Amino acid sequence: MERYDLLYRLYDEFDTKALRELQDFVDLFPPVDSRVALDHWQDASDELESRKDEIRAEFAYGGTFADIAARADREAAFTAQDLYAKYGRDVNALVLDVDETLRSAGGTDNEIPRDTLHAMTEFHEAGVPIVVCTGQTLENVKGFAIQGLGSELVHSGSLSIVYEAGTGVFTPGHGADTKQLLYEDLDEDVRGVFDAIRARVLPDAPEDLRRSVHLQGNEFNVTLKPNFDVGSPRAAEVIDAGLVYLMDLLAEAVEGVVGDAVAEDDPSTTALVRAYYADADPEVREVLESEGAVPDATVEQVPAELDSLLDRIDVAYYHADAAEVGSLELNKVVGVEAALDVLGVDDPFVLVMGDSKSDLRVMRWAAEGNRGIAAAPEHASEDVLDHVVSTDELVYDRGEAADVLRTAYVLNSLSKLS
Template identity: 75%
Template sequence: MERYDLLYRLYDDFDTETLRAYQDFVDVFPPVDSRVALDHWQEANEELDERKQEIRDSFASGATFCEVAAKASRDQAFTALDLLSKYDREVNALVLDVDETLRSAGNTDNEIPRETLHVLTEFHEAGVPIVICTGQTLENVKGFMIQGLGNELVHSGTFSIVYEAGTGVFTPGHGSRTKQLLYERLDEEIRSVFDEIRSRVLPDAPDDLRRGVHLQGNEFNVTLKPNFDIGSPDAERVIDRGLVYLLDLLGEAVTDDDRGTEWARAYYADADPEIRTVLEQEGEYPDVDPDEVPGDLAEVFDRIDVAYYHADAAEIGSLELNKVAGVEAALDVLEVDDPFVTVMGDSKSDLRVMEWAESNGTGIAAAPDHASEDVLDHVMATDELVFDRGASAEMLRTVYVLNLLASLG
């Protein structure tokens, strides 16, 4: 009997919704000392085992099908099977953004939900490497991942962190390859630009801007963050001004010509409509045609990324050290030789990884419904894997079930 027919039978003949409710309760039951609560948990666990046994006894591959029913809704299971039918591959690594993807300030208090952490633990136990891919600093990410997933998992040898959007990779348990400073591979010309910008960015800032922002503690990228709640009008104001300021610093760092700031503004406004909009709203759009930017300067700008995140951050990074470069380095250390990954993210930097996965046939992409427009366009044009804000666990379960179904052969 084909897998589609077996799935129809599973979800038509069994009360899978109640089964999942028992499974979720047993999986994420909070640690308590109450005897009554523990007795309730034991009763639920026994009921779960009985319901699973009915499915085990009804299918040739009953153990797999009872796990499918316990993990995924009908829609999720058929989505997983559609993906398996399309790609005929199981996912052999996860590549996951954190902020507004695994966790969301919208309805999870900006913490990774327990359900999500539990599913990640299940992937780990199934031998699927996890790559956290973020713009945050290493120490920050390492700290809350250890807190959420445990020190043993993070240091298991199958867990990696691509930090600062690809400037470095941290993969514990791999000796001399544990920490790779990818920015050290850049030539001196580019590194000197970043050194100058970093040395000037706060000391040379206007007083009102300096009081409204701080420098994120990066190893390489230069990132201005607001001293106000992210998304607030005050944060929007200082980040918009900070973006213009960073563009000017970049222009001054790459040339002694007085027109360097105008050339930087013109080049990046032409490359990114969001940057152009900010410059226009700030009354700082240059009276310069992008074609006027000298060729030698354009060659330098071609290697440097200026990123704008509305009311959140303004950043200068290296286009040679994006998340794609970090992910490739992480997968190499993890010895994922023939990757087929699930990429989950919400921003332009995540989109680059998604496009890399699609163009190389190395994975699928998923995004929360509040992701940037370009990300959503890509995801909808590929496999339509869009999930609700704060519901990353639901998408991860779909991928987990894809792998369960792949095991049926």
């Protein structure tokens, strides 16, 4: 009997909803000292095993099918089977963004839901490495990881943290490879540009801007954050001004590298840098227009030497949240590859979960090399959703990352059937 037929039988003949409710209760039951509560948990555990035994007795791979029914609803199970039929592989690593992907301030008080944490722990116990891939600083994400996942998992040797969107990789338990500072591999010119910006960004800022922003504690990227609630009108105002200021600082820094490339009759380096990034990102152009800083130049006027340098430097804008200058040679893809190398994943087929443009790069890397599948929350950026819908349609509701993790868990279970 084919797997699809077996799944139809499983979900038609057994009360899988009751089974999942029992499994969730047993897995997520909070630790308590009450004897009555513990007795209730034991009764639920006994009933769960009894119901699983009924399934085990009816299928050749009864243990696997009982496990599937206890963790995934019909839709998730058939989605997993579709994925296996398409790719013929199981997921051998998780690549997970944190903010607005695993946790969502809009629906889960900015904490990772317990069912999501439990699903991640199950993958860990099954020997699947986890790569936490984030734009946050290392200290921030280390704190989250230890608090949410536990020190034992974090220091197990099978978890890696790609931080600051790829400037570094932290993989506890791997000796000299525990911390990799990927920005040290950049050439001297690019590092010099960032050193110059970092040294001046706050001291040289106009007083109103200096009082309204702070630097995020990055090791390499230069990121301005608002001293106001993220998303508020005042935050939007200062980040828009900060973006223009950062681009102008960048222009002065690159002029020290390629100054001779800009002829006297060319537009100013400031105008050329603004034109370059306005052409590259419509959001940046909108900010320049709103700030009265539209460049008196076109991207076609950017000299080749300056264009080549700017091709390596990213100017990122996050509305009412952050303005950043980073390296395009340091991104989440570079970080993920380095993390997987340390973790010993030689032939990756990963589940990538994310919501932003930096996550999209990893999703495309996975798709183009047949290296995995991608999933995103419903509130992800438009480009991310377009990619996810056009591949495997793994879009989930806000705060429900566990749904996709369960689907991947079932995919791995199905792949073990002969």
